[in-house]
Amino acid sequence: MIIPIALESHEDYSYEITIDSLPDLNFDNKVAIVTNPTIANYHLQTLLSKITAIDLQVVMVPDGEEYKTLQTVEDILNKLFEYKFDRKSLLIAFGGGVIGDMTGFTASLYQRGIDFIQIPTTLLAQVDASVGGKTGVNNQFGKNLIGAFYQPKAVYIDPYFLDTLPLREFAAGVAEMIKVAVTFDKGYFEFLQNADLYEKETLKNAIAKSVTIKADVVSQDEKEMGIRAALNYGHTFGHVVENETGYTKYLHGEAVAIGMVMANRLAVELGFLTPDDALQIEAMLKKFNLPTDYHIADVDNFYDHFFLDKKSAKNKIKFILPKGIGDCIISSEIHEDIVKKVLKTFGVK
């Protein structure tokens, strides 16, 4: 199936997401596939058998979030200059979110912008990074702090690449699907409650729905001035969890799962969400073995970490709180005392 993506403000930034077995791709320009040894080991031969180009290069970057840096991007850029890539050349991001974010960012920078295509190989990248145009790298101050909004020319989502994905990473992708369901679409939430996501056709439909919801949000608000912030449900808390645990203990989706439970408890405290709805969401996370609790060693310290988040403009923390299942509230006016009261209930069993 094909999902058209468009941005209301920029008529020329539109592309299609194809959810199906990867088609043959023939290019009449220079192409570089950016990938890492893990993905290459499993799937590079398959990809190479599907692509023709004037000049086809493979740029290998080390596997891992710790290499998502400006230095790695500069290394990729230098390779492209050595290959004498021009403004008509094309990059293909072949991997998970780290590869996608860095490849898109590199494409945005090379000679002030060349085209790129995404072929995401993790569920998280398929449902999340494939839409929205957020590209970038981490630095010593935090995650995704340097980057660009830059849209791909096309995205190919082939669920068969997920066959080699570890179960834990699969679940981390499901967390983002649950996220958009809770904040935007009760029907999708109910679908996910009953779906067998290990069945390929069901999975394709689930991915398509998740991508469509996100695309709808992003098309209205590319630069995250308003409604797009709702996609950060679970992330305000999740980022602190990731940061406190050195980005090693939890996968991003797992930290977001914990973050959603935290946001839910705050929403219950404020009366936006019923305890029963909160339990339903938690049950769904547990169904996929996602973590739902976390030991907060120091609540004040945890709270201070919010301010490192780039969404916290002018020292206000922006919370995304579910309003029932299928809707949400964005608020920068939640009192510190209430947030800390809720934080104190975590990891105390």
Place this chain on the structure above:
Amino acid sequence: MIIPIALESHEDYSYEITIDSLPDLNFDNKVAIVTNPTIANYHLQTLLSKITAIDLQVVMVPDGEEYKTLQTVEDILNKLFEYKFDRKSLLIAFGGGVIGDMTGFTASLYQRGIDFIQIPTTLLAQVDASVGGKTGVNNQFGKNLIGAFYQPKAVYIDPYFLDTLPLREFAAGVAEMIKVAVTFDKGYFEFLQNADLYEKETLKNAIAKSVTIKADVVSQDEKEMGIRAALNYGHTFGHVVENETGYTKYLHGEAVAIGMVMANRLAVELGFLTPDDALQIEAMLKKFNLPTDYHIADVDNFYDHFFLDKKSAKNKIKFILPKGIGDCIISSEIHEDIVKKVLKTFGVK
């Protein structure tokens, strides 16, 4: 006077260029002025006396094209993180083209984009970099090879900052004014032939006209798919001259002046330009003591250098050739032999 700038493709990317004495500027957010010691020495006190902000920082970068690198941009970014700048914070580029290009690029990258304002202090930056949204840095492979298209929120052109500009740099700015006159506007060319640019009101009018012409071109073609390439008149040749002389012998505008004479001679050879028109253009360049000849040591080598230019997609060299005065032709189909024949006539006296 105020010149509105708009891009046809992006309704939200519009801003104004104010050509006048710098007004008082009051900001209710964090602001960093990016400048260098040379400009700061002359004009920083004046600027600081005009600006108020919640938090006002000055980020000093070394003076010179050789510091227009990704490393300097990273240094600026790190300062902004240390100052805890957020997504509502603002950068002010206060200097020439190097400062403008790096500050705009930094603004595009910081948390995926914050606002920036340009206060250009060289004539070249006032007439050229103030319009078009080209930002970026150099690397070991060439000039402006890494960057972004990113528009400022406002540009303030105060001709009084030019009082401390060396005459040679003033002339380099005039070269870009002559460039747009030759390629787009015969009336403006005739105005420049008779104008006393050292008189402030005349200079303001000349800057306004140059900016208006460039803005008109850029608004039609932000990403340089078509007509915008005409702004590279003199640059195809000029970049090679700069590169061969290690970016030290000639100012950018001076190399462009030589490049225009080269393009003109090619245009005369091909019958697009009369010898008399070519002489008129050369006379105008000489009036401002701009260089019009250059010794080409090795014509084949000079020719090969064209391919380092990022405008040369798919191994075709794009030449911008004046068609009389006030119009031009863009062609990627000029035969190598003719180009080399013309190149051989340079620096042989």
